Amino acid sequence: MEKKNLVMIGNGMAGVRTIEEILKFSPEAFKITIFGDEPHPNYNRIQLSTVLQGDTVVEDIILNSWEWYKENQIELFTGEAVTQIDPDKKQVISEKGRTVPYDELIIATGSSSFILPVPGADKSGVTGFRDIKDCEIMIKTAKDYKKAAVIGGGLLGLEAARGLLNLGMEVDVIHLMPHLMERQLDAAASKMLKQELESQGMNFLMEKQTAEILGEDRVTGLRFTDGSEIEADLIVMAVGIKPNVQLAKDSGIYVNRGIVVDDYMRTNIQNVYAVGECAEHREIVYGLVAPLYEQGKVLASSVCGMETKPYEGSLVGTGLKVSGVDLFSAGEIEDDPKTKAIKVHNEFDGVYKKILIRDNTIAGIVLYGETKDSSRLFRMMVKKEDVSGMTSVSILESGCCGGGGDSSDVATMANEEIVCGCNGVSKGTIVDAIKTKELTTVDEVGSCTNAGRSCGRCKSLISDILAHTLGDKYDTAAKKTALCGCTDLSRDEVVAEIKEKGLTSIKEVMNVLGWKQEEGCSKCRPALNYYLGMILQEQYLDERDSRLVNEKMHANIQKDGTYSVVPRMYGGVTTAADLKKIAEVAEKYDVPLVKLTGGQRIGLFGVNKEDLPAMWEDLGMPSGYAYGKTLRTVKTCVGAKFCRFGTQDSMGLGIELEKKFERLDTPHKVKMGVSACPRNCAEAGIKDFGVVGIDGGWEIYVAGNGGTDLRAGDLLETVKTKEEVMELIGAFMQYYRETANYLERTSKWVERVGLDHVKGILADENTRKELNERLDKTLEKYNEPWNEAIENKEIQEKYYQKREIPGKPILV
Ligand SMILES: Cc1cc2nc3c(=O)[nH]c(=O)nc-3n(C[C@H](O)[C@H](O)[C@H](O)COP(=O)(O)OP(=O)(O)OC[C@H]3O[C@@H](n4cnc5c(N)ncnc54)[C@H](O)[C@@H]3O)c2cc1C
Ligand SMILES: NC(=O)c1ccc[n+]([C@@H]2O[C@H](COP(=O)([O-])OP(=O)(O)OC[C@H]3O[C@@H](n4cnc5c(N)ncnc54)[C@H](O)[C@@H]3O)[C@@H](O)[C@H]2O)c1
Ligand code: SF4
Numbered sequence: 001m002e003k004k005n006l007v008m009i010g011n012g013m014a015g016v017r018t019i020e021e022i023l024k025f026s027p028e029a030f031k032i033t034i035f036g037d038e039p040h041p042n043y044n045r046i047q048l049s050t051v052l053q054g055d056t057v058v059e060d061i062i063l064n065s066w067e068w069y070k071e072n073q074i075e076l077f078t079g080e081a082v083t084q085i086d087p088d089k090k091q092v093i094s095e096k097g098r099t100v101p102y103d104e105l106i107i108a109t110g111s112s113s114f115i116l117p118v119p120g121a122d123k124s125g126v127t128g129f130r131d132i133k134d135c136e137i138m139i140k141t142a143k144d145y146k147k148a149a150v151i152g153g154g155l156l157g158l159e160a161a162r163g164l165l166n167l168g169m170e171v172d173v174i175h176l177m178p179h180l181m182e183r184q185l186d187a188a189a190s191k192m193l194k195q196e197l198e199s200q201g202m203n204f205l206m207e208k209q210t211a212e213i214l215g216e217d218r219v220t221g222l223r224f225t226d227g228s229e230i231e232a233d234l235i236v237m238a239v240g241i242k243p244n245v246q247l248a249k250d251s252g253i254y255v256n257r258g259i260v261v262d263d264y265m266r267t268n269i270q271n272v273y274a275v276g277e278c279a280e281h282r283e284i285v286y287g288l289v290a291p292l293y294e295q296g297k298v299l300a301s302s303v304c305g306m307e308t309k310p311y312e313g314s315l316v317g318t319g320l321k322v323s324g325v326d327l328f329s330a331g332e333i334e335d336d337p338k339t340k341a342i343k344v345h346n347e348f349d350g351v352y353k354k355i356l357i358r359d360n361t362i363a364g365i366v367l368y369g370e371t372k373d374s375s376r377l378f379r380m381m382v383k384k385e386d387v388s389g390m391t392s393v394s395i396l397e398s399g400c401c402g403g404g405g406d407s408s409d410v411a412t413m414a415n416e417e418i419v420c421g422c423n424g425v426s427k428g429t430i431v432d433a434i435k436t437k438e439l440t441t442v443d444e445v446g447s448c449t450n451a452g453r454s455c456g457r458c459k460s461l462i463s464d465i466l467a468h469t470l471g472d473k474y475d476t477a478a479k480k481t482a483l484c485g486c487t488d489l490s491r492d493e494v495v496a497e498i499k500e501k502g503l504t505s506i507k508e509v510m511n512v513l514g515w516k517q518e519e520g521c522s523k524c525r526p527a528l529n530y531y532l533g534m535i536l537q538e539q540y541l542d543e544r545d546s547r548l549v550n551e552k553m554h555a556n557i558q559k560d561g562t563y564s565v566v567p568r569m570y571g572g573v574t575t576a577a578d579l580k581k582i583a584e585v586a587e588k589y590d591v592p593l594v595k596l597t598g599g600q601r602i603g604l605f606g607v608n609k610e611d612l613p614a615m616w617e618d619l620g621m622p623s624g625y626a627y628g629k630t631l632r633t634v635k636t637c638v639g640a641k642f643c644r645f646g647t648q649d650s651m652g653l654g655i656e657l658e659k660k661f662e663r664l665d666t667p668h669k670v671k672m673g674v675s676a677c678p679r680n681c682a683e684a685g686i687k688d689f690g691v692v693g694i695d696g697g698w699e700i701y702v703a704g705n706g707g708t709d710l711r712a713g714d715l716l717e718t719v720k721t722k723e724e725v726m727e728l729i730g731a732f733m734q735y736y737r738e739t740a741n742y743l744e745r746t747s748k749w750v751e752r753v754g755l756d757h758v759k760g761i762l763a764d765e766n767t768r769k770e771l772n773e774r775l776d777k778t779l780e781k782y783n784e785p786w787n788e789a790i791e792n793k794e795i796q797e798k799y800y801q802k803r804e805i806p807g808k809p810i811l812v
């Protein structure tokens with residue numbers, strides 16, 4: 001039978017998924033031609049947020065490789081837009097004049113960023129966030145410029161803002177409404193989200209409407225309708241999308257907001273269909289992949305002439321891809337007289353849940369801070385389950401999982417529970433595929449069932465299902481995580497290769513180990529700099545520019561772009577002379593805030609970058625490293641010298657510890673505390689390394705954490721002398737340095753490797769000695785960084801002085 005010509009306009013996520021379905025149903029029925037005006041094969045647009053945030057690279061988000069098109073005999077024209085559809089002659093014409101006839105035509109042209117029609121919107125430095133090109137513009141701009149403004153506090157705007165922060169920019173988010181993500185969250189959840197994002201460094205300007213974009217050729221700022229202005233070197237418009245429908249409209253296809261389709265995705269013209277974000281079904285244009293993939297399935301069946309259920313519309317659930325934020329929203333969000341709400345608002349734990357019930361069925365879900373029940377609740381909502389027999393507690397919590405969890409949760413999860421919301425894949429389908437097709441990795445599950453192939457949020461749950469289904473057979477090697485998107489190698493593999501091949505610089509590591517991205521990314525560069533320094537001890541030449549911004553500047557950047565200065569104050573002990581000096585410097589430089597820090601230090605906040613070296617010089621004190629992945633502070637109590645309960649010299653030991661370990665690079669920040677009796681006024685039980693004096697000796701606690709992941713330290717050992725404390729901590733620190741992942745706190749590391757394992761290693765005297773020798777060698781290499789900056793003009797010019805960039809003066 002002769003193949004029919006199937007042409008598709010648009011080479012994006014919804015369209016190509018439809019083609020995949022068609023190939024599954026009728027692999028031989030069509031000669032397929034696809035036009036895409038981007039120069040790439042089909043890629044995962046959703047993951048552009050992850051690319052911008054530095055967690056992956058463009059090469060890793062390709063969904064269908066060039067080979068896939070070849071293998072399936074698809075003729076693909078990329079970088080070539082279709083400019084005309086001729087329904088009478090049943091042919092399409094491209095911008096290059098190529099004419100291709102069709103029997104069936106699918107329009108899958110997606111949408112474009114909506115660019116506010118304000119004066120100046122066409123200036124250089126203004127971009128949307130829709131494709132690889134936009135992403136590249138932002139990454140490039142962040143290298144040369146400092147201040148970004150994101151217009152729109154919706155899903156896209158907040159994900160873009162997080163990415164720009166990761167790229168080292170200062171970010172203002174401008175939002176029209178009184179609360180963020182007003183389409184997905186109510187005021188309470190939105191307030192919690194705003195607080196979290198502010199703590200991550202975003203600055204919000206709420207209820208502001210942009211009137212004009214300022215600047216000559218290139219943007220320099222924004223003016224609002226209330227007359228106020230802000231500076232900006234980059235403006236990202238994230239105020240919604242508009243479907244690409246002009247081509248259809250010009251060809252006589254019926255268009256409203258989108259291309260109007262019926263329940264089989266047919267337009268008003270015979271043999272012409274539309275799918276994805278360009279299509280309008282029952283007056284709704286969808287902007288998330290889950291409904292678009294459902295449309296694709298129906299369209300594929302109908303194009304293949306198979307019996308199929310009609311597409312009747314979708315309910316959608318949303319999350320936000322920003323680390324540190326866990327939220328889910330679906331359906332209605334505001335109460336009305338006909339709804340009853342079940343609400344939990346636990347401000348202490350940062351958890352908010354609201355389930356809206358109407359006529360005994362769930363009408364809306366807003367979850368913030370804990371979303372493990374999201375998929376169960378969403379399923380109940382979609383299926384309109386009657387909840388009249390349930391208590392509010394059993395509606396809120398199933399006792400099992402849905403959107404995350406460990407393998408014990410997986411055991412109690414129902415088979416029909418949806419694991420991957422984007423692709424509509426249930427636990428049962430995944431378990432079945434694992435068993436029948438002998439799958440062992442998350443990627444294999446994705447290739448087979450599509451689960452995990454879109455936003456990727458469900459991947460950890462898929463991994464748990466694999467572990468639960470395969471038991472001991474689950475290939476732990478397959479679970480290994482790559483260092484970042486630039487390489488497939490894990491942390492351990494990279495470290496082993498550096499040692500084995502004698503690699504000595506970041507560039508060399510990237511070249512020899514075949515990095516996919518020549519310059520690396522914001523995740524691997526600081527990690528490699530750390531690993532090389534740890535392995536090569538005193539020989540390694542530190543690459544300052546590869547460090548995270550605070551370490552590069554030797555000062556902590558604040559939310560308004562100023563810095564803080566926290567001088568070293570060993571053991572939290574100071575003198576009248578030092579206090580006078582700090583007061584004089586605070587006065588001389590007009591420091592807006594002088595504040596005692598949680599680690600018993602004095603912080604000067606709100607300092608301009610160009611004042612830093614002069615202030616450091618006037619202070620004449622060493623850096624307190626309040627910004628680094630290193631030893632921060634040793635907090636001490638007054639101890640035996642003054643306190644009547646004290647049994648030991650806590651200040652003396654604290655000062656000795658701080659003097660020995662200051663400046664040492666560690667995988668993450670390290671905090672210490674020394675108390676002279678079990679009353680523990682220095683809170684040594686929640687420190688990475690805590691020492692508590694007892695009669696005739698010291699108790700040593702490790703892996704405590706007083707921050708987000710609150711954890712009491714574990715007792716490592718009880719020793720008699722200060723020398724024993726110093727020896728044990730030296731060995732502990734070096735073992736942590738050598739085996740932890742970069743950015744892994746001691747609390748997480750000990751939980752991962754096991755306390756007994758660490759105790760076992762440190763029990764051996766020889767091992768302790770060797771670890772301490774390697775540590776001491778490393779400690780020899782450090783210089784005082786503030787002093788270095790005072791003495792070195794080049795450093796001052798490069799990092800602390802104003803620099804002229806063509807178009808606009810900005811700070812480096
Ligand atoms: C940064 C970002 C993050 C996102 N995150 C999520 C998320 O977490 N979850 C979620 O569900 N969704 C998310 N989305 C939305 C999701 O990516 C879209 O819903 C999905 O890509 C739409 O697929 P589509 O095929 O309809 O359109 P697209 O993927 O946009 O594809 C359409 C393609 O057609 C091309 N085209 C247009 N006109 C022509 C023409 N005349 N000739 C040839 N080619 C043409 C376009 O260039 C484009 O390549 C996100 C989107 C962005 C931008
Ligand atoms: N995690 C996800 O699921 C995800 C992530 C990114 C993008 N997306 C999808 O991409 C598409 C685009 O996302 P979006 O966030 O741009 O669209 P959106 O329509 O969801 O949000 C736009 C936001 O911009 C605000 N806004 C509108 N005009 C403004 C103005 N003049 N000034 C300031 N703020 C203004 C609106 O109040 C709204 O909150 C959507 O379809 C979205 O679903 C989804
Ligand atoms: S921990 Fe004990 S010794 Fe130290 S200040 Fe408190 S009570 Fe005094």
Ligand code: FES
Binds near residue numbers: 419451459
């Ligand atoms: S939930 Fe998005 S890929 Fe599975």
